[in-house]
Amino acid sequence: MAESVAYEWKPVKGFALSGVFWxxxxxxxxxxxxxxxxKPEWNFAPYLTYGRLRAVHxxxxxxxxxxxxxxxxxxxxxxxxxxxRLLFPKLAMVxxxxxxxxxxxxALSLLAGFTQSKEYAELEWPLDIGVVILWVMFAVNxxxxxxxxxxxxxxxxxxxxxxxxxxxxxxxxxxxxAIPVGLFKSYSIFAGVNDxxxxxxxxxxxxxxxxxxxxxxxxxxxxxxxxxxxxxxxxLSIIAFWSLVFAYLWTGAHHLVYTPLPDWIQTxxxxxxxxxxxxxxxxxxxGYYTMGGNWDKMNTNYLTKFFILGITFYGLQTLQGPTQGxxxxxxxxxxxxxxxxxxxxxTMGWVALTVCAAMYYTIPKVYNTELHSVKLANVHFWLxxxxxxxxxxxxxxxxxxxxxxxxxxxxEDGSLTYTFMESVVKNYxxxxxxxxxxxxxxxxxxxxxxxxxxxxLKGKPAQTAEGR
Amino acid sequence: xxxxxxxxxxxxxFSVIVTVAILIGTAVMMVLPMFSSSMHPKLEKLKxxxxxxxxxxxxxxxxxxxxxxxxxxxxxxxxxxxxxEYSKAGEFAYDQPFLWGxxxxxxxxxxxxxxxxxxxxxxxxxxxRKLFQGSNMPGYGWLxxxxxxxxxxxxxxxxxxFPYTKEDIDALxxxxxxxALVAYMQALGTxxxxxxxxxxxxxxxxxxxxxNANAVSDGxxxxxxxxxxxxxxxxxxxxxxxxxxxxxVYVAGPIGDxxxxxxxxxxxxxxQEFEGRKAKGxxxxxxxxxxxxxxxxxxxxxxxxxxxx
Ligand code: HEM
Numbered sequence: 001m002a003e004s005v006a007y008e009w010k011p012v013k014g015f016a017l018s019g020v021f022w023x024x025x026x027x028x029x030x031x032x033x034x035x036x037x038x039k040p041e042w043n044f045a046p047y048l049t050y051g052r053l054r055a056v057h058x059x060x061x062x063x064x065x066x067x068x069x070x071x072x073x074x075x076x077x078x079x080x081x082x083x084x085r086l087l088f089p090k091l092a093m094v095x096x097x098x099x100x101x102x103x104x105x106x107a108l109s110l111l112a113g114f115t116q117s118k119e120y121a122e123l124e125w126p127l128d129i130g131v132v133i134l135w136v137m138f139a140v141n142x143x144x145x146x147x148x149x150x151x152x153x154x155x156x157x158x159x160x161x162x163x164x165x166x167x168x169x170x171x172x173x174x175x176x177x178a179i180p181v182g183l184f185k186s187y188s189i190f191a192g193v194n195d196x197x198x199x200x201x202x203x204x205x206x207x208x209x210x211x212x213x214x215x216x217x218x219x220x221x222x223x224x225x226x227x228x229x230x231x232x233x234x235x236l237s238i239i240a241f242w243s244l245v246f247a248y249l250w251t252g253a254h255h256l257v258y259t260p261l262p263d264w265i266q267t268x269x270x271x272x273x274x275x276x277x278x279x280x281x282x283x284x285x286x287g288y289y290t291m292g293g294n295w296d297k298m299n300t301n302y303l304t305k306f307f308i309l310g311i312t313f314y315g316l317q318t319l320q321g322p323t324q325g326x327x328x329x330x331x332x333x334x335x336x337x338x339x340x341x342x343x344x345x346x347t348m349g350w351v352a353l354t355v356c357a358a359m360y361y362t363i364p365k366v367y368n369t370e371l372h373s374v375k376l377a378n379v380h381f382w383l384x385x386x387x388x389x390x391x392x393x394x395x396x397x398x399x400x401x402x403x404x405x406x407x408x409x410x411x412e413d414g415s416l417t418y419t420f421m422e423s424v425v426k427n428y429x430x431x432x433x434x435x436x437x438x439x440x441x442x443x444x445x446x447x448x449x450x451x452x453x454x455x456x457l458k459g460k461p462a463q464t465a466e467g468r
Numbered sequence: 469x470x471x472x473x474x475x476x477x478x479x480x481x482f483s484v485i486v487t488v489a490i491l492i493g494t495a496v497m498m499v500l501p502m503f504s505s506s507m508h509p510k511l512e513k514l515k516x517x518x519x520x521x522x523x524x525x526x527x528x529x530x531x532x533x534x535x536x537x538x539x540x541x542x543x544x545x546x547x548x549x550x551x552x553e554y555s556k557a558g559e560f561a562y563d564q565p566f567l568w569g570x571x572x573x574x575x576x577x578x579x580x581x582x583x584x585x586x587x588x589x590x591x592x593x594x595x596x597r598k599l600f601q602g603s604n605m606p607g608y609g610w611l612x613x614x615x616x617x618x619x620x621x622x623x624x625x626x627x628x629x630f631p632y633t634k635e636d637i638d639a640l641x642x643x644x645x646x647x648a649l650v651a652y653m654q655a656l657g658t659x660x661x662x663x664x665x666x667x668x669x670x671x672x673x674x675x676x677x678x679x680n681a682n683a684v685s686d687g688x689x690x691x692x693x694x695x696x697x698x699x700x701x702x703x704x705x706x707x708x709x710x711x712x713x714x715x716x717v718y719v720a721g722p723i724g725d726x727x728x729x730x731x732x733x734x735x736x737x738x739x740q741e742f743e744g745r746k747a748k749g750x751x752x753x754x755x756x757x758x759x760x761x762x763x764x765x766x767x768x769x770x771x772x773x774x775x776x777x
Contacts, residue, residue: 052532
């Protein structure tokens with residue numbers, strides 16, 4: 001690089017380490033609630049009952065881990081891809097402090113039972129305002145830096161980031177509209193069927209624009225960076241991007257199949273859900289072809305396998321998801337443990353593998369040092385991979401079993417074959433299996449956290465002039 | 469490769485196009501339906517929540533019951549048999565937010581109102597495992613330690629525009645969160661009438677397995693798994709009445725096989741008439757679960773208890 005840019009890494013470091021901390025805490029809570037499922041005595045009333053801790057687990061990982069790392073890594077790649085210093089570093093640091101205070105407040109409020117009780121939108125209205133403020137701060141820095149950029153072309157990752165910033169803002173604000181009654185309680189301004197439709201328009205796209213588009217932004221940046229191979233097809237990236245961004249918003253109703261939601265909304269939602277395979281696999285194929293004839297990198301470069309397995313799980317997820325949307329499949333697996341199996345292939349497989357690999361790449365760069373231990377990174381990889389597979393596969397089997405037992409009708413006299421309790425008692429071995437898989441995954445993430453922190457501690461003062 | 473004057477080098481133009489792209493699906497699937505009446509139906513019999521029920525609904529929200537329970541019965545055969553009439557769009561007009569849920573770790577409870585007695589709910593919330601050994605539902609007996617705050621509930625009723633009287637609010641002052649939760653349970657699904665049951669046997673039918681020893685032991689197993697929780701393991705009565713005495717709650721004198729069968733198959737509803745007496749309700753129906761043979765087995769088992777006396 002001829003010219004040198006004084007990049008601003010402090011917010012990157014701050015968000016990266018905050019995310020690692022909140023991620024570790026929330027994963028441990030996940031492990032704990034997985035035990036509560038087969039050990040109900042572990043519900044310690046009132047704050048540590050399952051119904052409250054589950055919200056802490058989900059929100060902790062979505063906001064405390066995923067969003068924190070999205071902030072961190074976006075601030076990294078935006079500066080790199082624009083070859084421009086972050087426009088408002090002080091603002092980013094203020095954002096970092098507010099973020100951590102907000103996460104503490106969010107966790108405490110959910111433990112206390114303050115919840116809007118809409119999935120992924122549990123936080124009560126004062127915290128919603130906090131989230132919007134944080135998001136605006138993020139948007140200002142991302143857009144500001146992009147507008148001042150020194151690199152004419154915006155690379156693919158920036159497209160996905162821009163889409164993320166815009167879509168999350170729209171989704172979050174609309175779905176959280178509520179009538180406040182005091183500081184800790186509000187009621188949705190929408191009611192009944194309409195509220196359900198708004199919620200799942202939001203819910204599915206929260207998955208889309210928090211667990212998909214920003215993660216694709218990371219994938220498109222870090223895969224070429226860590227392998228040294230350019231993305232296979234720019235044209236494919238363009239088609240995949242626009243069709244994904246356009247189609248995602250149509251699909252939320254696949255969460256409401258066979259509910260009282262008007263049929264036409266369900267049917268249009270399901271049709272677009274099928275279409276989603278195309279843009280998703282656009283990125284998967286692009287990833288695979290980028291590897292071209294260089295598959296040996298799976299062995300020689302420790303990061304490659306994270307990204308390739310990550311995109312593979314994304315590929316599987318985006319085949320399984322549309323299948324689940326079909327009426328014939330939904331009637332069987334909806335409401336069962338199959339769905340957590342699906343969810344965790346996405347979050348533990350695709351999101352966590354990709355984010356962690358991006359962190360392994362970024363942390364040494366911003367701390368101006370080497371990764372503490374590649375060996376530990378490999379241990380991390382195998383633990384989370386095996387842990388996630390055990391988790392998902394046991395939940396898929398259980399889900400099909402539950403679905404089958406609930407609908408089984410005796411051919412003799414047309415009565416239901418099983419009472420609900422008869423299906424509940426059959427869950428236990430699978431729930432215990434999940435805890436076992438989850439424990440391996442947790443261990444892997446602890447190794448990851450340790451490796452990141454040790455690397456940060458080895459950090460050297462940054463040089464102002466940036467090499468690559 | 470995109471040219472340098474393409475939208476990929478114009479962040480503002482690019483952002484505008486992205487915004488339009490996401491707003492099209494949003495408009496068609498979410499905004500437009502909002503203005504159609506099919507999204508805001510209301511059943512004639514549907515009433516807004518009372519102050520006590522709303523307080524109970526708040527407790528339901530607070531404790532994340534919806535992570536384990538759904539409140540929508542799908543129009544599928546087995547599901548309607550298991551839970552009751554499928555959910556109608558018009559049942560949810562007062563639900564802000566909706567609480568349909570997305571996971572059934574426990575059963576759907578859209579039709580729970582009137583299925584059990586209050587006493588059953590208290591016992592169940594206190595310790596679900598006392599009724600169902602294998603249940604993983606947390607105990608909620610501790611809710612009885614929390615008094616309701618009438619002022620708070622009044623503000624919430626006002627915010628939602630639900631009608632209430634001063635007496636309703638005053639009555640809350642000696643109620644606990646557990647009382648409120650039970651009241652909410654009993655309100656769920658009551659706006660939809662229960663369709664009449666098709667009789668499984670003809671009136672006057674006799675137990676075809678009366679002389680069958682296997683039927684008694686089969687019936688005992690079924691009884692212990694499904695009935696003992698309410699009638700006691702020795703059938704001497706608890707939440708439900710004693711089944712070993714010759715006293716029948718709604719039938720004077722000896723009960724016919726057919727009446728006993730109907731009692732078990734169809735359960736009882738509050739204020740249902742039996743030979744001039746009114747039922748209190750709280751006996752669930754078992755017809756959908758058991759079919760004829762199992763019910764006759766249970767009848768045989770109950771008869772065997774009577775005989776022992
Ligand atoms: C084309 C892509 C995808 C489609 C069409 C899709 C479809 C679906 C469907 C139909 C459900 C509902 C299942 C049910 O309740 O019966 C679902 C649930 C879910 N999916 Fe996916 N999925 C996709 C990709 C992903 C990805 C990449 C992730 C995350 C990283 C993900 C995370 C989730 C989550 C968190 C839920 C649970 C929602 C709940 O709380 O009920 N999905 N998905």
